[in-house]
Amino acid sequence: MLLKDTDQLDDLKDFLISWYGRYESSYGVPVDKIPTYLPKALQELYAFAGRWKDGSDDHPEHSPEIFQQQDCLYSVERLKKDKNKITFLEENQANWTCQVEASNNDSPVYCDERLLWDDNAKGYIIVNDSLYHFLKSFCLQEVVYDCKQLYIIEGKLDNIKMLFNEPLEDLWLNGYYISPKEEGPTHTFYQCGDVLVMERYGDFWLGSNCDFTAALNDDVLSSIKLRKIKP
Template sequence: MLDDRTDLDGLRSGIEKITEQWFGHRGPWMGISAEKLSGTRMPDPLKWIYHFAGEWPSSSWWESVFAYQDRLLPFESLEVCEGKLVFVIENQGCWMIGTLTEGSDPPVWVRENEDGAPWRKLGDSLTEFLVTFCLHEIVFGARYRTHVDNILDRFRELGCHVSPLWINSPYVYLFDDQATRPISFHMVDGKFLVMDDGWCGTSVETPWERFPDLFQKPDESPRRIQGHEPFPDDMDIPDFVRKSHIETLIRRHQMQADYHQDMILKYSLMIEQLR
């Protein structure tokens, strides 16, 4: 999985499998429709990620399965900035990532969110960047996270199997006159995703029981906003945010209703043909 960087379809398939492993089964209504995408100027890899997960609900404030640390912009919020199609922003808006408005696998650029800031090359492959970005968000979107220096050696000492998954791929690092830094991902026992030998995320239950020195038991279960429900009344959230969230829920449930209605008609026609 994720071995051949020239196999773009294989990379996309690998990310789809890992995302479902971490966040659950993908409903057919969780992506932007092919009809919408066909009428939009976008490079092929962006059409893939939005068709796969452009409407995938999550527990993040931005209501995207790929928006826990940095943020995949909603499909309706995409914009062109100085010739680049901006599709990812840093969680505090410090920088943005853009690509070309078309192509099979165009390059990717990053720029600070300041007037006059230049676009700086981040990588030559949009697909490779999306793999890195998705894995980055999966780590931070996992149910439980920890940060322990040299955590891979700690896992090895405990008899775990460590598998390299995605090695030395560039990600944003706008410090010391650099635009990028390489980051790597490893899988541990197929259930723990490690980034840069420090950050680790997992969706397994009670990881602190197996690894008490690596995971700390929370004082209470983490409160996670369910993507299919309104915000709880006791959460201090502005009304305009609540309104936007409810509007998203209406749209999401309408998409599900349309999907199931289409399936009803399809199966009804199959019965008619059997008579």
């Protein structure tokens, strides 16, 4: 399933239902609880998955738990509106946050991550022209980090493809996230059955909710460093 780079979330929703193998209406926030000043893309995501639990006890009540792993999508109750900007997402240690414009369905995404390392940075800058694109990169990243089995792997994509007996299918290509577009894409995702492969800032991650390592090609595996992150 290749997600499309268009202004819709239907394909992302279909992927999430397929990946987790379940969906209930309680996973979404009731429409009358979602602020109408949110851009349409965020309203749609909250209505679909704003209270989707991952089965752990590590998250605040009503939080979208499947999107709380590496970076954190705020719950509707935690959204912060200041004048015409809404803070809706933060890095897991609150080192940076992301904002959108209130009452603007075409709002770009702003981020202040550059303050961490750029002495000349002066606050938020536009990092993504499309909120729909941003949300697909973010949500898929969180799905990978939410996997019960998670590995980081050293090697090139061609070698990683040889690990699997089935071909990797493109899932989301050339994804942009919190880096300005002129710096190039940072997130790309592939799928092989029950395994997701994420290339994130040049590192490769393998995630699955089942034990998949026994099915990998031993000859290729012996030449590649595979490091378990969890469990």
